[in-house]
Amino acid sequence: MGGFSRLAPAKSRWFVGVSRDDLNECALYAFPHAGAGVITVRQLCAELADTFDAFGVRLPGRESRLEDPVETVMPALADKLAGELLRHAQERPVVLYGHCAGSAIACEAARRLGPARVRALVVSSYPAPGSVRRCPPARGALPRTRRRAPGGRPGSSCVPGGDRRRRTACGSPPMSRSSMAVS
Helix, strand or coil, X not given: CCCEXXXXXXXXXXXXXXXXXXXXXXXXXXXXXXXXXXXXXXXXXXXXXXCCEEEEECCCCCHHHCCCCCCCCHHHHHHHHXXXXXHHHCCCCEEEEEECHHHHHHHHHHHHHCCCCEEEEEEECCCCCXXXXXXXXXXXXXXXCCCCCCCCCCCCCCCCCCCCCCCCCCCCXXXXXXXXXXX
């Protein structure tokens, strides 16, 4: 792919990329797993730099952003991130890659950007959006709660009257396969 004739992406505290002279046609943004920084996706970004302008996503409260307030509400984080992605990508299509919990953030950002801007959403070590479904509560079941599942690790989810594996990848209603079609 030839380079774009636009200016280099604007500096942003949100994104750390591989230096390039030109812009590629498409930008890739890699979301690391929970609690990690861009160092965990740096090698991936370097390996994909010939095909994409590749950037690791640095969330508030990580690495050089330790002083920034941590976002604890997914919709607020996804809204801010979508705005930053739009500004940084400069009207180019984007590929969003998320690993583990970073997949949930990438998914929510993709929902906000829409299929016209998102060329692909790639998730690893996490269920694909729409691949798991919500389990309706069993008749007479207790309200959904988070507690330690029998034989599970602390913090694992146990939904009374339902199967723990049945959940959405993004914490929102499952996306249909057509809502994020890849061109």
